Every structure is written in C-alpha cells, then in structure tokens.
Amino acid sequence: FFLNNQLTDFSMVPTASDGTPAANAVAAGKRPRSSMSPALILDREGRLVGLLGSPGGSSILAYNAKALIGALAWGLPLQQAFDLPNLVAKGDGFGADTEGFPASVRDGMAARGVVLQPNTTETSGLHGGLWRNGRWDGAADSRREGVARTQ
Structure with a gap:
C-alpha cells in the first residue's frame, strides 16, 4: 500500500450486520478511508x-x-x-x-x-x-x- 503501513482504515469484517458487503471491505482496487494528506x-x-x-x-x-x-x-x-x-x-x-x-x-x-x-x-x-x-x-x-x- 502506497503511503499506508496498515489496513486499519478498512473494515475488518467483509460484511455488514445485515449480510450486505461492507462498503470499505479490503479488496483489490479499494482505497482506505483516511485523512492521509502529505x-x-x-x-x-x-x-x-x-x-x-x-x-x-x-x-x-x-x-x-x-x-x-x-x-x-x-x-x-x-x-x-x-x-x-x-x-x-x-x-x-x-x-x-x-x-x-x-x-x-x-x-x-x-x-x-x-x-x-x-x-x-x-x-x-x-x-x-x-x-x-x-x-x-x-x-x-x-x-x-x-x-x-x-x-
């Protein structure tokens, strides 16, 4: 991950409580939710x-x-x-x-x-x-x- 040394800005559970996919689940092409702003x-x-x-x-x-x-x-x-x-x-x-x-x-x-x-x-x-x-x-x-x- 460029400019990110961990995955904590992604959802650690791939699905929401109702079984739908988590919006911020770890997946190819996804970007982490973050305030990173060098x-x-x-x-x-x-x-x-x-x-x-x-x-x-x-x-x-x-x-x-x-x-x-x-x-x-x-x-x-x-x-x-x-x-x-x-x-x-x-x-x-x-x-x-x-x-x-x-x-x-x-x-x-x-x-x-x-x-x-x-x-x-x-x-x-x-x-x-x-x-x-x-x-x-x-x-x-x-x-x-x-x-x-x-x-």
Missing part, C-alpha cells in the same frame, strides 16, 4: 521545494496546515513550525496541546467560549523538508520518534 510544495516552475506530512488520524489536516502556515506564511524554520502547539477544532470541541499555549491565550479563548481540552487523539508526528537558501531545512516533530538530518 503535502508536496512546488515553486512557480513546478520544481519540488518542500514536502511534509504527519500521522494523526482525523487531525492530520490541522497538523499539516499549522506547519505550512508557520513555515511558508510566517517564515519560521521548519522545526519551529512543527514545534508550534496544535489546536484542532472538530465540531464543538477544541483539542489542543493545552500546555503549549500561554495562559493569556487560553484565558482569552475561554472568554470567547472556546475552551481548550487536552488532545485525546493521536499527537502530531510531522516530518518534512523545505528547500531554503540552497539547502534542505529538515525537521521532525518532537512529540514522536524520529530525527531530521540535513546536509
């Missing part, structure tokens, strides 16, 4: 200048977006962008690396009705690289295992 960053000429991705289930999109905004919009080194605290909004819930936000931010958000709850899902595990100033700026999320080595 990002390839291209320059205006279409050349690869960056890539990143993260595990994290349904929070992957938020982890990737945070890193892309930090690195590309705010110009942070990739490691600093990865190390920013995570905030994931799902419906009425706001899961976060609560200790990563200053008390003033947490209090200000609470005053507006946004109460940050500790993250109860998979943490981010961003890994990636960004071509800057003639070299790769590599990074690995400190919340999980892994290191980045650049030359």
